[in-house]
Structures are given as structure tokens and as C-alpha cells.
Amino acid sequence: MEEDKDVCARFDAKCPHPINEEKKVCFIMMAYDKPYSKKIEIILKKSVKVAFKLEPKLSKNIKQTGSGDMYCKTVCRPIRESTLCIADLTYNNTNIGFEFGVAQELKKPVIITVYKPKKQIKLGKKAFEELKKLEKKGAIQFSEVPQKIPSDMGGMLRVEYSSEEELIKKLKEQFEVKLK
Numbered sequence: 001m002e003e004d005k006d007v008c009a010r011f012d013a014k015c016p017h018p019i020n021e022e023k024k025v026c027f028i029m030m031a032y033d034k035p036y037s038k039k040i041e042i043i044l045k046k047s048v049k050v051a052f053k054l055e056p057k058l059s060k061n062i063k064q065t066g067s068g069d070m071y072c073k074t075v076c077r078p079i080r081e082s083t084l085c086i087a088d089l090t091y092n093n094t095n096i097g098f099e100f101g102v103a104q105e106l107k108k109p110v111i112i113t114v115y116k117p118k119k120q121i122k123l124g125k126k127a128f129e130e131l132k133k134l135e136k137k138g139a140i141q142f143s144e145v146p147q148k149i150p151s152d153m154g155g156m157l158r159v160e161y162s163s164e165e166e167l168i169k170k171l172k173e174q175f176e177v178k179l180k
Helices: 037-052 072-080 095-106 125-137 165-176
Strands: 025-029 055-058 085-087 110-115 159-163
Touching: 025 037, 025 072, 025 095, 037 055, 037 085, 037 110, 072 095, 085 095, 085 165, 095 110, 159 165
Parallel strands: 025 055, 025 085, 085 110, 110 159
Antiparallel strands: none
């Protein structure tokens, strides 16, 4: 039996939002408020355009009116309209896990990515504890990159990258996206 694409998985009713499946879009799931977020966003957007010829879409750029339709307009609809989704797990973020689950429920292909900076500083325990204290006081913004991948996603295939060129190369080599 074929599933009805117009049925809302959350409300178990007919979806009131028209879906344009002709779009050539990649929905990007990522953390926006972390030290490397802007760099990651730039890399992911460019990589999606070059590797797959898809237009990147981020939930933070979707305008919404009222909170009642937030789930539908910023999560479900853009995922349903996407040809492909990218879940960047560089930072452990609840929203990414939620969006990933929605994409899985909608049977959308999802590529997991993780940013790994080229230059990583190894800290001793004492230095690490001092940085954490300074961060707690608000004196600095400190981040461990990459952070630990959530355990339920840890065993999944993921693409690790440290530059735009590296990510584009890996995406082109490892994945084929069939456009509708």
C-alpha cells in the first residue's frame, strides 16, 4: 500500500500546506549559535550548490507567522519539498535530531556531515578546566570541535570535512542525487 504524501505525520490529518515537489532544494539541518556555525553554513551551502546543483534551504531563513504553524513551515514543509537533506552533527543540537527524525519519517535521503577544523589544539586537563571556567564566567566563548556525536547517530555513515573543497569532493564521490 502506498502512503499518502498529503497526510501530516504529526497531526494525522490532511496537510493544509501545498507542497511544491518540483523544487530542487536541499534542507540543511545545523546549529546556528556556535563558534564555527557561520563557517559551516557557508561551506554547506556552497557544497550543496556545487556537488548536487541544489538550492540550500535553512530553517533560520524561513519566515513564519505565529507559533501555531512553526513546525509545519520551518520543519515539515521544507523537508517534504527537499530532494535531499544534510544533517550537520558538528554540534550536538536537539533541533537537528528532531529534524533528522522528521526526514527519516518522510523517507527523505539524509547525508550526515561533521566539520573538523584543520588546526586542532590539544589541551592538557588543567588548561581545559581553566578555559571552561572562563567560558562559564562569560569571559570567552570556547568550543570543543568536533563534539561527541549522539549515540543513536554515531554508527551511521557520515562525511567529515575541514574545507569546502574537501566536502564537495567527498559528496561528489560518495553520493548520487537523482533529481526529479
